[in-house]
Amino acid sequence: MTLAATAQQKGGDKLSQDKAAIKSMCGCQEVTFEYTETFPADTSYKPKGYHKIIDAIEYVTVASEDPRRIVLQHLLIADSSVIKHWTEDWQYENQQLLAYAQDNQWKKITLPAAQVKGQWSQKVYGVDDEPRYEGSATWVHADGRHYWEAASDAPLPRREYTTRKDYNVLHRVNHHEITATGSVHEQDNKKVIRANGTDKVIVGEKGLNTYNRISESKCQLAKEWWEQHKAFWTVVRKSWDKIYGESSEINLQKKVNNEPLYKVMSALEEKAFRKELSGAELEKTITTTLQQFSHNTELSLQR
Template identity: 50%
Template sequence: MRTTYVSLLALFMVIMATAQDKKQQDIDAIKSMCGCYEVTFNFTETFNYSSDSLYKPSATKVDKALEWAQLVTDDEDKIQIQHLLQVGDPSKPMIIKHWRQDWLYQNQELYTYDFDNKWNYEEKSEDQVQGQWTQKVYQVDDSPRYEGSATWVHVDGKSYWENTTPAPLARREYTTRSDYNMLLRDNRHEITNYGWLHEQDNSKVIKEEGKEDVLLAKEKGYNTYVKVDDSRCAAAANWWKEHSDKWELVRAKWNQVYNRDRDLTLENKVDNKTLYKFLFDENVDQADQIYTIIESFVKK
């Protein structure tokens, strides 16, 4: 009897050690996305399913940028990475706060995008998220964008994570397209020998309350992050040191909103002005200002 107990204990210890090794591999993969990168954003519409003979697909888009991915939070179960674009004259570049990605281990609470600026609060069971990481992606103003949970895979020398989840229209689309209102994102993040790859196979969907979703078109995204020396992004790194306190206040207010654990609908504009234009104002840097502005965009 004692032999059986010792054997089971030994097996349990091996399983726990293996799980910890796997988690560390996950963490190493996620954190390897930090640093300075030459980025190429590639998007092209691949198929359309519209019944309109005059339908015009989105033009193929290719953009290049220098991007700094700043490690903000480095905890055992939470990793935050803030992306900053560095553009213009290299001797005096302009810094643009870009998207943010949070990675949470075995996270059970998600805000899943519905449509028309609404996110539905969802709670998953422990079994559903066992060993998984949630990637939460945020807009430039730290409002929600999309999130999903999946397992990092390390096999045959590859490390990748992939998930399918609904999202708002991409910035490149929502100012020019009104014929669909939800993007079903099939995301793949893969660590490569040059840096990392963000590959997407997206569906452009027309969604209406009480009706079956309609697939309008599909698109391919292929965004490469080629690692370069961190010194090239020194301006972006310094900008973050100077402005990080303000954006910590912004994140704190959003955390208050998210912790209400209920569906969330946001205004597109307040006083005919978008949220990011309020928050990008250099004169807005106090907690009471920031909290009032963000709360004004949350529909009651």
Template identity: 50%
Template sequence: MNFKQLLAGAVLGLGVTTAFAQKSVKQDREAIKDMCGCFEVTFKYTETFAPEIDYEKHYDYNATALEWAELIKDEKDELSIQHLLVINDSTIIKHWRQDWLYENTKRYDFNHDNEWTFVEMPKKEVKGQWTQNVYQVDDSPRYSGSATWFHADGKHVWDDVASSPLPRREYSKRSDYNVMMRGNQVAITEDGWVHEQDNEKVIREDGKEDVLLVQEKGYNIYKKVPDAKCKAAKEWWAASKEFWAKVRTKWDEVYGRDKDLSLEKKVEGQALFMKLFPMDVTTSQDKIDEVIEAYVKKG
């Protein structure tokens, strides 16, 4: 085989690889967008294994909800989905947010006690991967992980392990552990999607190895229903989105400092969401910036 034939083969191979990568990214984006819409959600959690025989397992957790997930950013390498809870068809509560970033190199890993460590990953390590950043109801950080979407045999799955604060269902009820290692699997289904979890509730102290308290299995099952059931949420977001865009703008500035981050749990006896939620939608950017900055202890 002469040089021209070798070169032609290399170019052809590069073309096939590029086309495959483009197809994969398109499938990734479609899978992420499939998490948008109106869903009836079932939350199920059960503690499974504890290394200490005298550990008393907590009761299983089961709950249901109606949730609207709106695509608020749709760019080539970044997608953002805002979740809203619908209570009694008319009361809306701003819920969590998830951002998806393609081949992203910067993220924040939860450490413990309202502290997050800034992590910069090598480009080769995140090639083909999507980072999922999950945020609290006030758009402060929650957890983050980076992994590859897999599409095969009709399945669309993303799987990662991330360190996170206690879940909301236990945050105010328990103090026997301070970190949850979340085994997160996102799987797109025919009628929605499933967030399957293999979690470890651990005790973390600086300079020591994590101590496992108990393992937990979880299923958050999102079943798609007609968008009309979430009409109130769509209308609420249309009226509120400019305010929350200002909130995200401030947080983007904080995250963009690329430093370890430590946040106050309360200021003047109130958590951040307690100050943001009652604010008028016309509140100025300066005022929002001032309120959020008061909670940034380090960063």
């Protein structure tokens, strides 16, 4: 069924079309990730080349939904195991956004109601539901196409944050478009050195992530894993939401007590899976942990 037909069944309004487009990105999919640097800012810079991951299998599901918000969870299947991947938090006419500054610092900004009218913000979280980037734009449904595109600043991508020190901000233009077989996430990025209030671009980058639907049976492992672990990550998202609501800025720490966030969260997830903590104890521990890692102190580098 087309998105237009789905929206027509629900009343034919624009909001229904938007929701149908967002949720159409769910399902069992084969994904190809491709990135290549493009135009250098000066002749002394030599582009780093082409990066490609093929034949990854990713399951995308609706983690939560209400009339003005849809949260999509990505789960990567690799070597007969499941890895919690990134999270997309779509909010309708959202005025409060987290804008990335630099060096693991995000600042809350407020957009005018008139500016976000009819728009959806997409907040992207990392594997521990830590902040990554957020932008707001209108879903466009025209000439048989369904797409959304917004610009935002972000920390270094995971494929580079341990290997690159020559830039500290990735200015992203994210384009999500529905296709006949799934969707594409196209990126036109700039790698930026940000210091003392000024930006210097070192090189451009093109990204293309292609999602093609495959048999749902190939994602059965991910579906079972999510049923066992989704309660834990619901508590994590609620704890992060509380921090976002109370803080005007977030400074993500590299380590606390010499432990990175992913190791601490992995241990907590295992305890939750083995039911070693009560619901109240788990929620308190998660909230305390995230408050420690997002404490507004000296800026630290991306872990």
